[in-house]
Amino acid sequence: MTTMDGLWTHLSGGALFWLTLTLVVYTVADRLSLLVQRNPLANPVLHSVWVIGTILVLSDTPYQTYFDGAYFIHFLLGPATVALALPLYENRRVVLRSLVPIVVALIVGSVTTIGSVIICAVLFDLPAMITISSLPKSATSGVAMGISQSVGGDASLTAIIVVATGIAGAVMATPLLNLLRITDRRARGFAVGLAAHGVGTARAFQVHPLTGTFAGVAMSLNGLMTAILVPLAASLIGG
């Protein structure tokens, strides 16, 4: 028994165990999602997060210990955002032809997102810390955490709300856009990428390469737009 305890202490203190756990849980979640024909409810990020979260709580492991191990994966968020240049480059002609709708939808969408967060915060009388940390919720994690810090938010809280937003967007996008009878793949992709960043973009690439490309374009442009708009919004509400 003491050998087992010693082994656990040895493994749970290092990166190897948590890194392996993250990859194994995600691989299983991704396979299950494939088994149910990529049903949005089987979102692999959603199920990986609660499974790993439960393991941390049950094993009484501090999040920081887990994160130190899983940091290698987290770090790749930046390079993955840079790598979106490839689908953008391959589809540059089709993107260029839609330049006007892209610019207008970007501005309207980004302002709507931030405005609706502020309205929600007032309606539900949320603490200022949650409101400020939620403002960059549609930007991709790495970008949003940086913005949050620069306006006095809680970067960890931002990361959670950003990932939860991404999951919610990825889960609801297909049924919602079908309900709204939006059939244009460009519009569908752009909307999900703007609202649900990388998680939404990953979902969009599962549906169709063109949808994914427009999602990627929206995600990178909205990272930029959010970085410009959130400091303005924060100064408005923070006084």
Add this chain to the structure above:
Amino acid sequence: MVVGLAVVLLCQLVGEIFAYLTHLPIPAAVVGLVLLFGFFLVRDRWEWLPFSLRSEEIDKTCETLVQQMALLFVPAGVGIVQRLGILQANVLGVLAIIVVTTAISITVTAFTFRLVSRWFPAPAEGQE
């Protein structure tokens, strides 16, 4: 793989330096994206680049990163275990922010895109 990762990281690094020096509110990764886009443009026009920079590996690395992007959000998402208290105390408001504002955002963006693309129809193929 190595040359691909080196090029991608180099773009991000230059983006980081740019963002630090200019103090512009532009995320480093987005600057990196623009640089890598420029790199692809240059690569497909100039033959004189050294072979390793014309290698297919760069495309393959980017493809892998984009395809596996969802996985990369897992470590940050698990952070929820750290903030359960504050989230539970404001559960309705937080759920509204996560679900309702995201639905509004998708709806408004999709309708705006469709409306404007009807006003400004895309030029036909081959007219670029």
